[in-house]
Amino acid sequence: MLEQMKSYRRLDEADAAFGSKAAHLAALRRAGFPVPDGFVLALRGDDRDVADIEEVVRAARERGVDYAVRSSGSHEDQAHEAGAGRYTTILGVRGDDALRDAIARCLASGQGEPMGVVVQEMVDADVAGVAFTVNPVSGAEEIVIEAVAGLGDRLVSGEATPQEWTIAGTRATGSDAASGPLDEGGARLVADWARKAAELFGTPQDVEWAIAGGRVSVLQARPITTLVEQVPIPVDVPPGYWVREPGHARMPRTPLTWSFNENEAVALYAEASGALACLAGRIIGGWMYMTVEPVGAPPPRPGGGDPTPPAWLMPVLLAMSGQARRRMRTSRRVMRDDLAGELVRRWRDEVAPSFRARIADLRDTDLALLTEAELTAHLAAAADLAREGMRMHFTMSIPYEFGTADLAFTCRDLLGWSDEESLELVVGLSEASSAPAHELRRLSRLDDDDPAFDEGLARFQRVYGCRALDLELSQPTLAESPEIIAATLERLRANDYDPDEEARELAKRRAACTAQARAALSPRDRARFDAVLARAELVYPLRDENVFLTIDAPYALVRYAALESGRRLVRRGAIAAADDVFYLDVDELLTAMRGVPDPLGGRIRLRRGERAWALAHPGPTTYGTPPRGEPSFRRLPRSARFPTEAMMWIGSRIVGLEDSTRARPPAGEPLTGIPASPGSYTGPARIVHEETDFHRIRPGDVLVCPSTRPSWSVIFPSLGAVVADSGGSLSHPAIIAREHRLPAVVATGYATSTIVDGQLVTVDGNAGVVTMHAVPAPRRA
Template sequence: MAYSNEKGDSVTGKWLIPIEEIRQVREKIGDNTEKNKVELTENLCGGKASNLGFLKKEGLKEGINVPRGACIGTAAYNEYVDKTGLRGRILLELNRKPFEEMRWEELWDLSEKIKHMFARTPFPPGMEEELEEEISGYFGEIAVAVRSSAPGEDSAKTSFAGVHASYVNVREALNILRHLRLVWASLWSDSALLYRKEMGLDIFKSSMAVLIQEIVEGRVSGVAFGMNPEDELEALVEAVYGLNKGLVDGTVEPDRWVLDRKSGNIKKHYPAEREKAVFAGSGGAGTGNKSTEGTEGTEGTEGTEGTEGTEGTEGTEGTEGTEGTELRSLPESLKGKPPLAPAEVTEVFNLTRKVETLLVRRGGRGKPQDVEWTIRDNTLYTLQSRPITTLMREDRDEKRLWYLSLRRSFGNLKELRKTIEEKRIPVMQAEARDLEKEELSGLTETALAEEIERRAGIYRKWHDIYWDEFIPFAHGARLFGKVYNETVDPKDPYEFADLLSGTGMLSLERNRKLEEMAGKLRNAPELLQKAKNLSPDPGLEKELDIFISEYGGSYSESSTAREGLIRLLVEMASRTPLTSSSASPAKEKGPDQDSGRIQKLKDNFFSRFEGEKKQFAAELLDLGRASYRLRDDDNIYLGKIEAELRRFLLEGEKRLKKRGLKEVELPEIEKIPNLEPVIEDITEKMVKTLKDPKYLPEWKKGAEKPETPETSEEKLKPRQLLGNPSGPGAAEGRARVILQESDLYDIKAGEVLVCDAVDPNMTFIVPLCSAIVERRGGMLIHGAIIAREYGIPCVTGVPDATELIKNGDYLAVDGYLGIITVLERRDW
């Protein structure tokens, strides 16, 4: 078969449909009303490809130029997911846990896992050859963009801009096919899942068409709004030198023209400070090698592949692949000159009108358009057009912005790291220390009230910073994971996690120290006996002091920690020395082998990068590690500040008690496990009551009190619980449920640790356990990483784990599939 887009020939293949023929394909299928035809077309090829196809076919006589493009319809997606079983696998993954109960981390894990499935599942037999033949027949060796064109993606009601992936500057059929699968996978990206959910769309009915588009490398590019989303009497034109990418992802400030929508007259020009522009890179890209295309929002220059030509991009940073773009300084001659002359601004504006008018003929869809365009050799090209969504303003809605903000670009994350490490953390620590120093006893009630108010303010401030900066910074670890997976393509999608925990070395050392102390007890019965009586030998006492100050973390000041450690040492001494867990056949390793393995992983990762890009790879790993490390630390620091507020609130309560108030008239702060949601309410009432003894608030009303379940109702007995497999291996053992800190030290060797979340300071317990079960979900949480380090089976994200599982239940933990089976229920 020969494919060409020469006039007249039908070149539609089994899978590939040239965009200008999309309509004909549907017309062949049956007679429909015009509106239905539009809908059918969009179901096969999505709105983006269908719209462009229509413009290409009908717009030429109006002077609308659309680059060559073709669509791989939803039929191909469906064939692939059905024949390979992916549809079922996705269904199984999504059903591990109700969507509503997932933390954003779990959602990210889920979508990364699904993406990994797409990347590693080959096409069903024959399909790849068919696609390859059709694509290379149609596009040959030219550079293309591979973009999502999902049905319902760009309608006036929904806007998936920036939610699905698109890759620019890809060459050769096989490489295009690899990206095709990645675009398909982005149907299941975390933001796509959240967005569908928010819009009330059925996740399982969604499908993906893909637009493959020839790249037009323009001199000037931009976006035009046929109608200003904020003022319907106006239109907007934005333009930058070079490629659109810089404009869309916010790295390059555009010149901006406001026009009168009716007359087309330019009302105002807002010139930009023209410093830089995104140009096509200079390296040799798209030649089928594994590169870092698709790293979200990396700024182009850093290590991404470079070659000519990226054109219009879509949506926000975050999902845009940047194969071969570079952010460069503008030549002086251009800095002072707007990218468009007034006549060109008018031409671009007229384009939006032409498109709008033309689309009226297509089933009455004459909505104002948002057009991406570029100018090459004085020809204006239309790269993309979609109706201006009613959501545009709401796009800036906090919530959506927040979760999109979780996907920060490399450059942005580097900045964030600097701020956090150099400013936030030191100030936060200093502030926590200052708060600690303050004495309570001498304060008058008024002074106490004022101090509580001040502390609540400080807590709120850090809480907000935590959400605005620390949590988004956690994306650094994920960005590294994403790049790692796309370059190394490992069998295990969480292999990268092993590279993140440089902290692992510290914990291994700590455990070695513990084992050393336990070894001394093991060899000396008299010392062991002393320890059993909780009055250890002075030598051991000293060692314990050093150990606690070095590794104790937030437990250092806890009175139970010391006693607990002694009990733990006794427990360790009564069993054979710890070498490694026998539970997992996969990893037989001590610290040395482990560091050897990590070195190997690292070398392998770096070997995928050449020249200057190695630097980028190293920086990215460094960033990933900082991001991972901080996740532990920030929690602890914020915890300290909260504890300091709590200390003062408790003092307040004590004073109120002294006034003779009864329990019902008190907040009972000790009984509020999570202060955060009620902090404002409690603080306000406490301050008022302290200052004004006559004021008697109703404390319990605003407070969220955990409801005690009715004791009369018989509880359901768990048999099998499902979570996420987070550390491979299988083990059986009695459950040790950790409900409070002191439970930790009761653990016996071989027990299964069941907890809400493994705190970084809990990790010295881990080598004693046969498995870990955690309520908190995520592959990058501490429990999961430490379990992987020791080769201990681990299941995370098990809802209500610590409530459903009872101390002493005999469990089977399946770390491969994420299943916990209660083999025997504790009968006491």
């Protein structure tokens, strides 16, 4: 009887008449894939015969198992239109009435479109998820697997954040490899079936899967419709030595982000400070690389490796350059007039209050209520704030650099101290970096049903949430990542972190260090030390406060306005998706919002393709050969050399370009880096590449990361220690670790690619050494 009915078949016998999903599943079953058995109803409009449904109900009743009931439309799961999430899926269906209701809901989900239905035996999954046979973001030839414990609907709905595995050739890398729901063996089994599905259908596939009792089941396979065709970018390497630095550009930037290019601001800063060299950035193959460019020097040779002039020759060479002579006149004026002190006064009295007021005004505007013209004006105002913020950010680097460098130089000359020892004199003063974590700690002491908790959480979201987590506008802000805040609160409730006690202990450390220094100095040197320390205490807190007010908050405001603009442009038909706005520069976006006709689709596709190529082809860590030694300016008068020496010192301590490119140690040997925060700690490593990995952190973990930003401070109270690939003693991971009294080692170069997630490591923040212990045996799926 079943074979004679066109509108009802066993799953194996389905074809296009039963919808695309049913046809794909039938093809998989016929090819020997482990697809759960079931039944299908053919595509029909409103004339569905009730007898067809009753045949399915009767057949299902005989098996006595739970079912998953899914729609199967004529266009669903096609190469040009996946339709994922547009129709209805009901899991755990048992009983006649429940099955009739589930079928009716699937039929109705087509909203008049002829709809088939798949009724499959339910898999009671231990772990489930999706597998992409190519990277859906970059298009790279690798299999990306997302897994959650239990049923896969928790992943699709966003209820759970997945564990991720990447299978590239024979190499498998996974987050939570030791303790996640899917082990490497299970990931390789899933990858094998996903790869076979792609071979069967001849196109990259998005495969839903489940594992129960160690057996893999394939639940669905559809073409990946979000793939961007990669567009190769010319890799033009300029002469000199260039380093890819992840602390400030961990991924290729989008055109909207490049609207606020810092290179111009850096050049203005160097001119204003009188520095004879400055950091410069260049895009190579889509990635940001950095170098140090001296003023008045001849162009570097191809490949770098230029010799460094001896100290006696530097004054002569600089005198031959008109630009260098102008810079030295500027530096003498900067030192004579105490520009650094004047900038601090302006920041406190004018600049910071102005930025706070403008941020609050833009932040508290309900964008959805604005007219098109009002939204365009709002976007323009946010963009102006971001541009001004970028320039002010580097201008306000002058007092921070001068004050912090002067403290280190003074302690070196008078006491013979290292940089790390001198920074103990100001530890705990960077209040802006620790304030978000302290506020969350106060919230964690309240019950969720306490009205004060709701009020405090809303304030936290408004004040601290309006901050970019990354220097890339396409990435979500803290306010758009409530799971990060929720997980942080949960961890804080599980530990005894006390910000007030921490502040007292840091104050004791500062006082003890200051007393030790003063006791070792003569009265004359003590007076000099006291003056330098007083200035350092004034400027040290500026850095992260500066970042929050001039970069992170303005970037968040631009992102919010851009996304709202994107939604409006989608409704107009000007762009295909709201996030297309990130592939326009801000002037193009403003032009589009003003209604000026301009075809954008081709431009957006090209730029998406270029960025996809860059993501799939990250360049080497460095290009060129390092210069042979650092130039010495000691033969110049202090007023002419100090701004340059301060800039070079601070740049190496923040970015640590050379230290971050150290050689990889032999297998089994400890990693070495820069000692960034004292102390020793042994605990499990947690590899965190970006903010989406925060949910995996457990109390007491050792954070192992490429670098961090100030906004990462919310996770530090849960940590036991910090290890970073890049950075120096004044990088963000180093500063925040010291504020939280966590041992830290930075500039290891290879921590994230050497340490295994979950591996026990010992972090010696005094010696700058990370020792790796035995890798734990992985859990089975």
